[in-house]
Amino acid sequence: MGQAIDLELTDMAYGGAAVGRHEGRVVFVPYAIAGERVRVEIVEEKKRYAQARFMEVLTPSPDRVQPPCPHFGPGPEGPCGGCQWQHIAYPAQVRFKQAILADQLRRIGGFSNPPLLPPVPSPSPWAYRNQARFGVSPDGRLGYRAMNSQRILPIRECHIIDPRLLALFQSLDLEPAGLNGVTLRVGTATEELMLVLEIAGDELPAVETDLPLSCVLQFEDGSSVVLVGEGDLVEEVAGRRFRVSAGSFFQVNTPLAEKLVERVLSYLALTGRETVLEAYSGVGLFTAFLAPHAARVIAIESDPSAVADAQVNLDEFNHIELYQAEAEEVLPMLGVALDAAVLDPPRTGCAPAVIDALIRLRPSRLVYVSCDPATLARDCRRLAAGGYRLAATQLVDLFPQTYHIESVSLLVAQD
Numbered sequence: 001m002g003q004a005i006d007l008e009l010t011d012m013a014y015g016g017a018a019v020g021r022h023e024g025r026v027v028f029v030p031y032a033i034a035g036e037r038v039r040v041e042i043v044e045e046k047k048r049y050a051q052a053r054f055m056e057v058l059t060p061s062p063d064r065v066q067p068p069c070p071h072f073g074p075g076p077e078g079p080c081g082g083c084q085w086q087h088i089a090y091p092a093q094v095r096f097k098q099a100i101l102a103d104q105l106r107r108i109g110g111f112s113n114p115p116l117l118p119p120v121p122s123p124s125p126w127a128y129r130n131q132a133r134f135g136v137s138p139d140g141r142l143g144y145r146a147m148n149s150q151r152i153l154p155i156r157e158c159h160i161i162d163p164r165l166l167a168l169f170q171s172l173d174l175e176p177a178g179l180n181g182v183t184l185r186v187g188t189a190t191e192e193l194m195l196v197l198e199i200a201g202d203e204l205p206a207v208e209t210d211l212p213l214s215c216v217l218q219f220e221d222g223s224s225v226v227l228v229g230e231g232d233l234v235e236e237v238a239g240r241r242f243r244v245s246a247g248s249f250f251q252v253n254t255p256l257a258e259k260l261v262e263r264v265l266s267y268l269a270l271t272g273r274e275t276v277l278e279a280y281s282g283v284g285l286f287t288a289f290l291a292p293h294a295a296r297v298i299a300i301e302s303d304p305s306a307v308a309d310a311q312v313n314l315d316e317f318n319h320i321e322l323y324q325a326e327a328e329e330v331l332p333m334l335g336v337a338l339d340a341a342v343l344d345p346p347r348t349g350c351a352p353a354v355i356d357a358l359i360r361l362r363p364s365r366l367v368y369v370s371c372d373p374a375t376l377a378r379d380c381r382r383l384a385a386g387g388y389r390l391a392a393t394q395l396v397d398l399f400p401q402t403y404h405i406e407s408v409s410l411l412v413a414q415d
Contacts, residue, residue, distance in 0.1 A: 002042040006058060009036050012096040014104060014373060016084030016403035027052050030147065031073050033061040033088055034096065063092035068126075069159045071144075079147035080155060083401040090125040090400060097405050098395055101373045109377035111390055119395035120259050128400065129161045129252045130235070131185040134169075140176035142169070160401050162186050168193055171209045178203035180220070187233030188254045189241055194233055196224075196246045216246040222304070232309070237261060240288055243312045247305035248283050253398040260369060260396055260408060261289050264342060267367045267392065267410040270294055274339035277363065279327040279354065284310035286342050286369075291317045298336065302326045331357035338363035349375025352382070359386030366411040371398075373405050380409065387414050 007020040018032035026049040037059035040052035067086035070077045105114035134142040141154035165184045183196040193213035214229025232245040238258045244250045251257040270293035281299035297320045307324040328351040341363040370376035388411040398406040
């Protein structure tokens with residue numbers, strides 16, 4: 001047993017833990033809340049920080065609530081790594097995320113007074129995910145990774161996925177031999193269900209369910225084979241439908257994808273005469289809404305599945321140029337006068353070559369859609385050093401009950 005101490009918690013950290021200080025070191029405490037006094041056990045000590053195990057609340061926060069999921073927290077069926085904040089009332093979750101976003105922009109980005117707009121909360125803090133990926137435990141059951149571990153924790157229920165996915169999950173009877181993972185998806189426009197089986201090798205798993213669905217085999221090289229039904233689903237955002245194939249990324253919170261689109265268009269304020277770049281364009285979510293307001297759109301996406309979907313989703317437009325390549329391969333060679341640009345990179349953010357190329361191309365307005373405030377702050381710092389001003393950042397909470405932070409930022413080129 002490690003050292004047990006009583007601790008006053010002052011902040012929430014990006015990653016989900018509450019933060020206190022003990023003997024000059026920062027102490028991270030999962031399942032606690034800023035403002036609480038708690039008893040913890042120190043389980044790992046480093047020179048500048050320590051990790052602690054939450055033991056009991058001595059003075060609870062008024063924002064503490066009872067988690068509905070039996071797999072949440074350090075109980076007998078947890079800790080599931082799918083959620084980190086079910087114990088925090090939803091309005092407080094949004095408030096903490098706003099504070100974390102500001103802190104990351106200050107500490108990593110170097111912006112002393114980050115220009116944060118009021119956050120956009122999720123209309124549904126529960127049952128919002130249109131897809132979920134499950135791992136396979138050694139005994140053949142499906143689950144999520146345990147908190148801070150690669151171990152798969154088998155689960156019986158999940159409160160953040162669409163109820164149609166939960167019904168599918170609970171109806172599945174499968175033989176896990178040869179399975180690397182299972183992804184469940186629902187097309188919110190048509191309510192179609194899809195089961196994606198990720199396999200290693202040639203052995204086909206046996207699957208049974210009473211629900212109508214499409215079933216797709218996905219291989220380690222990224223290729224796929226449709227076993228039953230269709231190989232794609234239909235999502236609808238702001239009245240526009242998008243084909244999304246089994247291997248293509250789409251925002252997991254469909255209602256808030258519309259809010260992202262609204263914010264991107266509002267920041268850019270296009271007049272119809274502009275040349276606009278979109279890097280990391282996916283299946284064409286933002287491209288489809290940029291195109292009616294621009295004279296020319298250049299879209300870059302590396303994933304072949306997403307590019308194939310984008311070609312279908314953007315077929316009505318004849319002024320879009322779609323490149324299947326890495327953004328860092330195309331942008332340094334692009335000799336186009338850009339008026340505006342949209343970036344929607346993965347959590348790792350933009351490669352340095354992308355930032356350097358944008359500084360050279362110098363679009364007057366640059367919109368950055370981010371799912372990681374640390375890499376957002378890093379990239380905005382680089383852009384600021386290259387002559388851009390961070391004009392606005394807005395949190396759009398696509399991921400309730402978790403610490404994940406989605407935001408949309410506007411950077412403006414300085415004269």
